Amino acid sequence: VQLQASGGGLVQAGGYLRLSCAASGGTFSRYAMGWFRQRPGKEREFVAGISWGGGTRAYGGTGKGRFTISRDNAKNMVYLQMNSLEPEDTAVYYCAADPQSSSAVVRLRTAEYDYWGQGTQVTVSS
Numbered sequence: 001v002q003l004q005a006s007g008g009g010l011v012q013a014g015g016y017l018r019l020s021c022a023a024s025g026g027t028f029s030r031y032a033m034g035w036f037r038q039r040p041g042k043e044r045e046f047v048a049g050i051s052w053g054g055g056t057r058a059y060g061g062t063g064k065g066r067f068t069i070s071r072d073n074a075k076n077m078v079y080l081q082m083n084s085l086e087p088e089d090t091a092v093y094y095c096a097a098d099p100q101s102s103s104a105v106v107r108l109r110t111a112e113y114d115y116w117g118q119g120t121q122v123t124v125s126s
Contacts, residue, residue: 001026001115005095008120011085015124019080021095021117029073032098032106034113035080037091037122046108047093048080053103060108062089085124092119 007019019035034049046060048069057069068081078095096113107113 001031001097001099003095003097003115003117005093005117005120008093008122010123010125013085013087013124013126015085016081016083017085017122019082019093019095019120019122021078021080023076023078023097026097026099026115028076028097030099031115032101033069033071033078034096034098034106034108035067035069035078035093036096036110036113037089037093038119039088039091042091044094044110046110049098049106049108050078051101051104051106056104056106058106058108082122085122087124087126089122089124092121094119 004022035047038044050069066084071078095117097115098113
């Protein structure tokens with residue numbers, strides 16, 4: 001499974017970005033998908049996840065109310081809409097696939113995701 005994240009960039013505080021992740025080489029429609037981020041000097045952390053059935057979404061504390069994850073199984077894509085961005089959101093954002101979870105489950109730990117994209121840099125200026 002190959003994952004390609006895109007959509008990062010430089011944005012002012014209060015702005016928005018939409019990250020995209022294109023999947024290939026596997027059965028995307030049966031993978032839970034997640035977005036993680038790694039801020040400078042910090043461990044990688046869970047941002048958002050969506051079950052392969054699409055009915056369950058989960059968000060890390062930092063993105064609740066500001067970020068929205070979605071997926072398009074027909075296009076093998078997962079998205080992260082990020083609104084009201086803050087300088088603290090500056091990080092490399094990674095998409096990841098979890099092929100082991102059941103249809104309504106979103107797992108939160110990095111070790112539970114088997115496949116990772118290369119990351120896309122998001123920089124929020126104050």
